[in-house]
Amino acid sequence: MINKIYEKIKEYDKIVIARHIGADPDALGSSIGLKEIIENTFKKKKVSVIGVYSSKFKYMGKLDKLEEKDIKDSLLIVCDTPNLERIDGVDDITKFKEVIKIDHHPEIDKFGSISWVDDNKSSVCEMICDLTKKTDLKMTKSAAEKLFLGIVSDTGRFMYSSTDINTFKVVMELLKEFDIDFPSLYFDLYSRDLDEVRFEGYIKEHITVTKNGLAYIKITDRILNKFNVDSSSSGNIVSSLNNINEIKAWVFFTEDIKQGVIKVNVRSRGPEINKVLEKYNGGGHKYASGARIKDKKNINKIIKDLDLVCENYKE
Ligand SMILES: [Mn+2]
DSSP: OHHHHHHHHHHOSEEEEEOBSSOOHHHHHHHHHHHHHHHHHOTTOEEEEOSOOOGGGGGGOOOOOOOHHHHTTOEEEEESOSSGGGBTTOSOGGGSSEEEEEEOSOOSSOOSSEEEEOTTSSOHHHHHHHHHHHSSOOOOHHHHHHHHHHHHHHTTTTTSTTOOHHHHHHHHHHHHHSOOOHHHHHHHHHOOOHHHHHHHHHHHHHOEEOTTSEEEEEEOHHHHHHTTOOTHHHHHHGGGGOSOTTOSEEEEEEEETTTTEEEEEEEESSSOOHHHHHHTTOEEOSSEEEEEESOTHHHHHHHHHHHHHHHHOOO
């Protein structure tokens, strides 16, 4: 599989790399890191990495503007995205000559002439490290830093169960080969505004917990404005409710007026919650999923469904 991917990268002069909407450090690190690795290995290829830019992640590097001429006869590599609907910046994958999928989410849509999907992997960044290590692709320091951040972020600093010996091994090798200044990278990854910290305080104070161990909160646009944060802040905070005795799974419903949707962020420390979100056109990992819903009536349905999953869960 890995060699087939390498051969395709070698074959194409034009390569486009995409990842999921609502980018996170794994999505950005894997796509931008892979671009830098390919360019470092094959000096003449035109590699574009696409998707919506977010200033929050400016330290992860630049994105490219995609022009029609870059698409024609090109290879599309989709990182960290289980379904077609969630690919950022690509509405029709058939415009590309060939497609490769590299992902660690449980598979939703099968696509790509080559599909390397392994939901036991901690992160796609770890997979890109494996791909580079086992082929003639050449790592750069800048790519190593981005891949390191993606791994750290998707594993919750090596805390989640998807972390295994290979995860530590690839990180050890990145640190060994490149002199990575990780305290300063951690500052990029974890620094935040006081407004967001105060907003986190609000959430922790106001979240409702059911007797089955589901915690939920509805965050309106009015509340976001009060704390001077935007709807993406919820996604930054959601992991911080881990390791609370009374809470097995938790969900934030955040109004996003600009996009006309309600963002649903769900986490769990035991019950498998991704199937519930798939019912509402979302999805993700067993213990970390999300969705974007338009109909407010679905809020209470999702709460009910998740509460049932918690009720049926045996610790
Ligand atoms: Mn990921």
